[in-house]
Amino acid sequence: MASAESRARFAVPAEVGTHSSDGSGHDLTGLALAARTRDPGAMRRFLEGIAPSVRNVCRGVLGSACVDLEDTVQECLIDILRALPNYRFEGAIVHYTNRIALRASIAARKRARGREQRLRSLAEQACLPNVAGSDDTLPSFWLVRDIIDELSAVQAETVLMRMVLGCSVEEIAMATQVPVNTTKSRLRLAKDYLRRRLDGESVDWRGRA
């Protein structure tokens, strides 16, 4: 079952095909069509329309205090502009852009993973609070995110769409263009792995002693 609240959160400023929140009267799909012509005004309005949802996706994946957040948002917007000619108007444009943003955010997280781990180990050695750029110190979501990074690309994408973006199994199946049962299977496998790893960790991710 889709969460209406999560849909609203990640489909800002408006649902697909409806008017944008700025009241300009342009729907995002129409703006996407205009932006494909490289018209500067249309590109700007389109990006301004999708930027909040892209930012939320990046925040959900990277954490709101991640130092790379702004860079990642910009990268996502550029990736979306580059991928716009490939949009076939088959699904909602916001789902399309969110998926691009999700992949770019996962890639950015993986790139920053080594640096984050080094910072974390330094902080532990110096008995300092977490300086790895995460505000999720309690509970320790960095551990959960690190384990998600260990999953395969499709499983990580599925589990992040489910847990962070709050998409239902059916929505994930539609966005990733695979059968619902495949999505269920990916989610189950990912969660099983997550459970095994979390149970095997000495660190309590919940932040309890």
Add this chain to the structure above:
Amino acid sequence: MNVEVHPEEALDRALRGELSGMEQQALDQHLAACSACEAHLALARSAKEACAPQPWGSRLDSLAVDHALAKFGRVRWPAWFFLPGQKRWLLVTAGILLAAGGVASATWWQRQSPAREPALSQATAARPAARTPARPRRAVALSEPQSALQAELTDERPSLPRAPRAQPSAALLFEQASALRDRNRVDEAIAVFRKLQQLFPKTRESRISFAVAGRMLLDRGRPAQALAQFNQHLANGGEASQEALAGRATALGQMGRLSAERETWQRLLDSYPGTVYASQARERLSQMRRRPQEAAPGVENSR
């Protein structure tokens, strides 16, 4: 609730706060055993909080859009283009010099390849033949007329079209053999020359190689093999005919074939009166006329 089955619908409803008491109890029971679903709930709630609207959100979005549009519109030049001015000009100059060097070397190579033949002929001529005559066997008649040989020597290029594809490989083999000969590895050089003759029989390098290899074989005391090489050179209208004729006469003398030797020396003198081998030819001819018995070589040198 089974640990292996993750209650996705119940998790969604729990996030929305729609669970009844019984359902909440069942979910808590599952969460106590399944840390993955517990993490799911916690992460979803955390994301919900992180995505709450912020007062500076629109400003940040606007800035991100500005930067993205600026980066997207930028033409992607190669990285070297963004080097400081001096370094960039250095690279451009180096590129121009490289290109000019390539053109110059190509031109030089084209001019150099036909000019190698006279040098080779001179190098061959610088080694006069002086071997003891050998046992007589049979006479070998030259097939090429002298006028044709002269014509080849004076103007060879129009009548000798190059093989366009085989030329580089033939040239390479010729260079290899010459290098081996310079290092006094004569047998290996002869082997490479024979390979060249086998692979590229129609090339100029191959024709010249008959004369050079014949000379080397003669120096190694193999007059029969040398004779075959000289004959090949003369039959193909070689450019080093004087050297080939002198070498052929010497080889014949070493093999004891005096009449053929005499004929060849005479032919050399008739064809090239001013040749460097003229004095050697006259001396040998007069020696053969004075003492024909002494002029006959030993048997042991013929191979």
